Amino acid sequence: PVCLGESLARMELFLFFTSLLQRFCFTPPPGVSGDEVDLTPVVGLTLSPRP
Secondary structure, three states, rough: OOOOOOHHHHHHHHHHHHHHHHHHHOOOOOOOOOHHHOOOOOOOOOOOOOO
């Protein structure tokens, strides 16, 4: 089964996060240097409820 709204949802998420990155300046919390921040992606698992 394919979700007809999946491509729309992905596009909306992309636009949402893009607008956040354009409007705000993201910095590490006080006491943490930029070198200490680990930006390595973590592979995860998305769970969905059963129909």
